[in-house]
Amino acid sequence: MSETQAPTKSDANQRSPFPNPDQQTAKKLAQTVERAAKVFADKSLRFTKLRQQVFEEIAATHASIGAYEILARLGDKGTRVAPISIYRAIDALLDAGVIHRLESKNAFFACRRTDHTVKGRRPIFLSCEKCGAVGEVDGQHIFDLIGEAAKEAKFTPRIKFVEVQGLCPRCTAAAEKA
Amino acid sequence: MSETQAPTKSDANQRSPFPNPDQQTAKKLAQTVERAAKVFADKSLRFTKLRQQVFEEIAATHASIGAYEILARLGDKGTRVAPISIYRAIDALLDAGVIHRLESKNAFFACRRTDHTVKGRRPIFLSCEKCGAVGEVDGQHIFDLIGEAAKEAKFTPRIKFVEVQGLCPRCTAAAEKA
DNA sequence: CGGACACCTGTTATGATATAACTATAACCG
């Protein structure tokens, strides 16, 4: 781990959902992978080589990434696998809760928080239309209200998706300058 | 819950989001098509033959339907067109606001209300996992809260998706009996 | 140890969703 200050759970969850990209160093990535490995270990799941490789490609960017883009990037690094293998790894990562699926783009991104690995807990996804960056913000209250609205219509809710497309802080600032 | 009077605009918006399927008569469908035609006319857009055919296939069911399913059903009726033509018609129908896209299923369904043809106004979508039925409920307050949550993260929201998967009233009742 | 078992991956094929690029035709307007 780290010498100065290992990030605690609450640190990770209270950071801005859109951190500065140059915080995304190799060291950061290694920490993120380490965290994912721990999630797998805690659930007695196997963080296999392929799953780690797929996770690293997803976590290497703050943007969402499609399965075939992962496939291509692994291919560039000499790991040739079939699409189905990527999808199987993705499924395992989704089940573990270390990545999320962005429904509105059919793409995936790494979870940067520590409290989304429990089934059913879903945050609000914020996806930048300019640079692709994806952030998550908590919204338990909003999900509760959605559940109530559904029940008023006699509908029994099971899974709720809330996704927002727009401009991330960086791209918002860039647009305002122009 | 029973009236003899013809439905007015406000009636259409206040009906249950999951009407009884046997209300979906040929006459109802014709009225829905009529309403769509009026939306196109009001916006000086062309409700062409292909667009009408595609809309009829979508409006013929309360479930969501994929583009290739529309393609197949039109094919059965003798209208052979290429996928791209279906998608172009769908785009026009989406722009007009007479259908909606269900992101979590990559499928489309007819809007049964009269106040969703304005860009930006989006309801909450309720999609039944058992029978496929899709309903819409208003949720302006919820969308406002989502916008506020996004802005707190310095994110500029543009489009917000709220989709719920679960059981529609009918399937909920059926499940409770069992 | 070694066999049973569960789980993971490889291989091949295919299904499902969506768009690019170019051509042809139809509607609209002065």
Add this chain to the structure above:
DNA sequence: CGGTTATAGTTATATCATAACAGGTGTCCG
């Protein structure tokens, strides 16, 4: 009418996702 724009046809391809079956790997227990 003729120019302009919107719509649709044609062909090809990109992108997203899974089925089916064979083979390999780790783990556990007798």
